[in-house]
Amino acid sequence: MPPQDPQSAPANGIVHCAVPAPLFEALDYAKPTVVEGPLQPGTRVRVPLGRRSVIGVVLSTSQHSDHEDKLRTLTEILDTTPLIDDKLLALLQWAAHYYVYPLGEVVISGLSPRERRGEPPAPTGLAGIELNQRGKGLPEHALRRAPKQALCLRLLQKGPQSFETLEQAGVSRAVVRELIAKHLVMACDIKRPPSIQIKPHLPPTREQATAIAAINQTQRHFSCHLLHGITGSGKTEVYLQCIAHVVERGQQALVLVPEIGLTPQIIQRFEQRFGPVIAVLHSGLADSERDRHWAMARDGSAAIVIGTRSAVFAPLHNPGLIIVDEEHDASFQQQDGFRYSGRDTAVKRAQLLDCPIVLGSATPSLESWHNAVQGRYHLHTLKERAGSALEPSKSVIDIRGLDLHGGLSPTLVSAVKETLAQGQQALLFLNRRGFAPTLMCHDCGWVAGCIHCDARLTLHRKPPSLRCHHCNDRQGLPIKCPDCSSKRLVSEGMGTEQTELALQTLLPDTRIIRADSDSMTGRHAMTHLALELESGEPCVVLGTQLITKGHHFPKVTCVGVIDADSLLFSPDFRGEERLLQLLTQVAGRAGRATLPGRVFIQTRHAEHPIIKQVLERPYGELATQILETRLNAALPPSGALAVMRCDSRQLQQGMDFLASVVKSYQPQQCRLIGPLPAAMARRAGLFRCHLIIHGKQRSFVLQAARELAKRAVHSNSPQGLRWSMDIDPAESI
Ligand code: ADP
Ligand code: ZN
Ligand code: ZN
DSSP: OOOOOTTTOOEEEEEEEEOSSSOSSOEEEEEETTOOSOOOTTOEEEEEETTEEEEEEEEEEESOOTTGGGOEEOOEEOOSSOSSOHHHHHHHHHHHHHTTOOHHHHHGGGSOHHHHTTOOOOOOSEEEEEEOHHHHTSOTTOOTTSHHHHHHHHHHTTSOEEHHHHHHTTOOHHHHHHHHHTTOEEEEEEOOOOOOOOOOOOOOOHHHHHHHHHHHHTTTSOEEEEEEEOTTSOHHHHHHHHHHHHHHTTOEEEEEOOGGGOOHHHHHHHHHHHOSOEEEEOTTSOHHHHHHHHHHHHHTSOSEEEESGGGGGOOOSSEEEEEEETTTOGGGBOOSSSOOBHHHHHHHHHHHHTOEEEEEESSOOHHHHHHHHTTSSEEEEEOSOSTTOOOOEEEEEEOTTOOOBTTBOHHHHHHHHHHHHTTOEEEEEOSOOSSBSEEEETTTOOBOBOSSSSSBOEEEETTEEEEOTTTOOEEOOOSSOTTTOOSOEEEESOOHHHHHHHHHHHOTTSEEEEESTTTOOSTTHHHHHHHHHHTOOOEEEEESGGGGSSOOOTTEEEEEESOGGGGSOOSSTTHHHHHHHHHHHHHTTSOOSSSOOEEEEEESOTTOHHHHHHTTSOHHHHHHHHHHHHHHTTOTTSSEEEEEEEEESSHHHHHHHHHHHHTTOOOSSEEEEEEEEEEEEEETTEEEEEEEEEESSHHHHHHHHHHHHHHHHHSOOOTTOEEEEEESOSOOO
């Protein structure tokens, strides 16, 4: 359809569109008269916006607009059938409203990269060829002088053929090219026949069987299940068997996993059970792959869709079940731009779809735990390890006054040595990469700090440098103190590089593998590590948070937490919860297969309630205890929080802006705290401040957040200032 002059186009109805612009509302356009029939919601259209022409998504149509005098006309309709169905469109609109983020920028989350550019969805089948009109006109025994071409023609006379089948029949690409040159055939997309052949499952344990039966019983209706199973208890097996149930009756399952959990192993495990019917969606995919998998999810050629956070917005043909694995994981929370919780959005999606959802974890978030305790979620517990694995033994090492080598106490060192002597593997956890977190001058006390952030620089030896872990700035090592010119520069504290060095000295004949984000670069680094450990050679893995999730290391029998104290005393209200989760997850890495495991926690605070109890009491009891203190303080999961964040070139600018936004605003039933500078007030050259909205009831907090956003939109913000709303924030500091 040719572009039309917006003024002269006769309208035949109003189209409300989400457009890519920082607007909280839809924009109205006139539908040109040449378009007959209704325009369905979820269809992409091309519309004028300012001086640009952009891709919008139809949300609804009507006969009236509040802006009739200024209406412009949409210029093109891009789809004959909607790309976003009603339920996904409802989810996207809910998310934009709930998370107070511009509508058009949220709605495009339902489209693949090429669809956002206005191109048709990617083909999902096998690439192949079919006869065109001219080719169809050929007699049966044509092309006899070119036997390969004749063979190809005979095959095509039966119907379209994929390149794969043609090749198997002895027809090469060269032959196909000749037929294309003769204008007899054309490219086509051949739909794969659904090839779901579900392999037999493991006989479930009693606990697994109970969970599977309970989940399957609620199918076809919304219900939320919390699957709380200790590490190695067979949660994944429960997912697989519930998915089988759904897939067998022709429905799809959506599986969300944390960033680091989406490994080739997990995909392989699904493929082994279900065959090649899986669409995989994660941020590391090339756009073209993402396009194809997105389209496979939409047209149903994928029975199972596995992805990270943003896959919660993947289109689904006939969804029947949603699973969120490691639901407590922080990577489900988008931390910038459109800030949303993938887990919470998944629960909303299940509600809209009226299907069950399973949240699984060894260490459920207190939000989900609260819902389970309150009876809003069905709780299923797996207390025993599947197969023959045993529970590890655990002990605290009080390191006060001890001589440490690279942070390691004599007790931990001898435990590691024993483990190696028995031909087994050890895993040590230290949550700080680099050599040391601080470099200072021994004579005047100068500390190396980042010029862009309120943060210390970390000393790295490989290669020698000072690096900021907040803005990635990197500089060479100083040879003398910039303040007093002393050459006595000393490092303080412990990082993985330093402990690695100590281990190499203590255990000269042992393979030491450092696993942190400096050493584990590339998508397959984790897989290589897992494969290496699977070989069973005795070794020591020294790693950061990276090694606490996702992978199973079945031959590891000794686990050590080198410095639990670095995890204590967080200023955030979720600090204790995170500590409990981390310690439980690390401890869960020990003794997964038939070998019994041992866990050691080094601390100077052996009397700290969580450190003391994490070894003795089950996660659920401790979670309930922390939950109580939260509830008493009216902090989530009771009550609600929102944070209005602001980045600016000068701190005062941001503080003034937030102050002007809240000026003379009296929110109903909630408290405003701030404006305050953030805990790290300057990061990457920008000053950060925020305003906290806290209330006992979510609805009032949301109402205040929306009102403040509205005021911010209508106020004049200084150049370079950016604000955003963070609903149910992961961090409140
Ligand atoms: P989780 O996801 O809870 O960490 P997995 O599902 O990965 O646990 O199971 C841990 C190990 O136990 C895997 O090697 C798995 O094959 C095995 N397993 C799980 N369920 C069973 C079962 N019912 N019988 C035998 N082995 C099982
Ligand atoms: Zn000095
Ligand atoms: Zn920095």
